[in-house]
Amino acid sequence: MISFSFAHLADLHLDTPFSGLASLNEVLAARLKDASLAAWDRAVQACLDHAVDFVVISGDVYDSDTASVRAQLRFRRGLERLSDAGIPALIVHGNHDPNGGRYSAIDRWPALVTIFGTREVEHVEIRRGDDLLAVVSGISFPERHVQDNLARRYHRTAHPAYHVGVLHTNVDGDAAHGVYAPCSLQDLVDSRYDYWALGHIHARRVLRTHAPAVVYPGNIQARHPNETGPKGFAVVQVQEGVEQLHWIDTDTWRFTTVTCDVADLSALAEVEEALAAQAAALGGDRPLILRGRVTGRGALHQDLQRPGAAASLLEALRDAASPDLWWDDVQVSTRPAFDRQTRLEGEDFIADLLRQADRLDAHALVQNLTTELRRHSQLSSVEALLGLDAAMLDAPDLLREAEDLALALLEGASA
Numbered sequence: 069m070i071s072f073s074f075a076h077l078a079d080l081h082l083d084t085p086f087s088g089l090a091s092l093n094e095v096l097a098a099r100l101k102d103a104s105l106a107a108w109d110r111a112v113q114a115c116l117d118h119a120v121d122f123v124v125i126s127g128d129v130y131d132s133d134t135a136s137v138r139a140q141l142r143f144r145r146g147l148e149r150l151s152d153a154g155i156p157a158l159i160v161h162g163n164h165d166p167n168g169g170r171y172s173a174i175d176r177w178p179a180l181v182t183i184f185g186t187r188e189v190e191h192v193e194i195r196r197g198d199d200l201l202a203v204v205s206g207i208s209f210p211e212r213h214v215q216d217n218l219a220r221r222y223h224r225t226a227h228p229a230y231h232v233g234v235l236h237t238n239v240d241g242d243a244a245h246g247v248y249a250p251c252s253l254q255d256l257v258d259s260r261y262d263y264w265a266l267g268h269i270h271a272r273r274v275l276r277t278h279a280p281a282v283v284y285p286g287n288i289q290a291r292h293p294n295e296t297g298p299k300g301f302a303v304v305q306v307q308e309g310v311e312q313l314h315w316i317d318t319d320t321w322r323f324t325t326v327t328c329d330v331a332d333l334s335a336l337a338e339v340e341e342a343l344a345a346q347a348a349a350l351g352g353d354r355p356l357i358l359r360g361r362v363t364g365r366g367a368l369h370q371d372l373q374r375p376g377a378a379a380s381l382l383e384a385l386r387d388a389a390s391p392d393l394w395w396d397d398v399q400v401s402t403r404p405a406f407d408r409q410t411r412l413e414g415e416d417f418i419a420d421l422l423r424q425a426d427r428l429d430a431h432a433l434v435q436n437l438t439t440e441l442r443r444h445s446q447l448s449s450v451e452a453l454l455g456l457d458a459a460m461l462d463a464p465d466l467l468r469e470a471e472d473l474a475l476a477l478l479e480g481a482s483a
């Protein structure tokens with residue numbers, strides 16, 4: 069069997085407008101404007117540097133189906149560079165850019181580009197000289213809301229070659245993402261394909277390592293504060309039919325959240341220092357967009373509740389930050405200092421509540437809750453939706469959280 073390699077990209081969202089930022093001012097907007105396009109340029113360069121045999125792109129090339137001319141031309145420019153180097157690119161469209169978009173500024177694609185159609189799964193043979201390296205199959209979304217299980221339409225060809233399925237899909241109903249073209253991991257296993265090049269989930273996820281490998285590479289540039297961590301794509305090396313994945317980072321700006329617990333702090337300056345120190349430790353590699361979270365119980369709660377305190381803390385962080393760190397927001401969710409042991413010895417309602425909590429068996433409680441959920445047909449789907457797995461729950465932790473919530477509600481009611 070011949071060794072070869074390919075690049076697996078997804079969710080380029082070219083020319084994305086960056087939603088969800090608390091503070092998208094003109095300076096930041098200007099700096100972010102090129103981030104997704106630069107990530108694409110970087111991905112193309114990396115594909116050329118690694119001399120991959122082919123490139124697959126698993127949907128959401130554009131951010132919307134009214135794709136900007138700029139995004140389309142930049143996309144084609146990258147494909148031209150690949151095509152000129154003899155590297156085929158095979159592309160499906162997803163829910164953000166169904167059918168390639170309602171408006172196309174491009175009437176002709178470079179020679180080695182395949183844009184999969186929307187009617188049926190098509191198969192493309194990838195050759196090196198006379199040798200057949202792989203068969204790549206794909207189908208594009210004809211419209212945004214695809215409810216069909218497209219995975220079941222993929223059938224291996226008669227070739228004994230390595231088979232790659234390119235598909236935009238939500239596997240096993242990930243509730244954090246739109247349920248488009250839903251399928252199950254079992255559907256993908258049953259297909260007997262060798263590699264499933266998936267798109268749609270914006271996080272790096274290897275759902276299965278081999279036979280078949282099932283991979284979400286995530287997007288090439290984060291576009292929302294919730295999309296934290298490194299972003300890029302996978303180079304897949306195939307040797308004797310066995311895959312090895314290398315991750316290539318392509319993002320310009322990275323989103324991250326830093327947290328400061330006020331428990332042992334006595335001045336707001338310490339909060340600023342703690343957040344700034346964490347940010348400085350993370351920076352250096354590439355520009356960061358940061359969210360600060362100030363949590364915990366402590367004496368500083370009162371100071372942080374003063375009107376304008378959080379906003380002023382945010383400004384102070386920005387004043388001191390290097391140009392490659394942008395503080396997007398500081399979120400304060402602190403609580404008043406609370407001496408549990410002293411309150412437990414009291415005679416009031418809160419003392420009763422704490423004693424009651426100490427008597428509970430957290431594990432039995434969670435067990436009862438999940439058993440109860442499963443008994444009701446409607447509720448059992450809630451369990452699946454939430455991804456609840458009783459074995460995975462930290463019961464004592466849940467109980468502490470519940471106690472904290474009860475105390476917060478009581479504090480709120482008495483304020």
Ligand SMILES: [Mn+2]
Binds near residue numbers: 079127128164268270
């Ligand atoms: Mn997407």
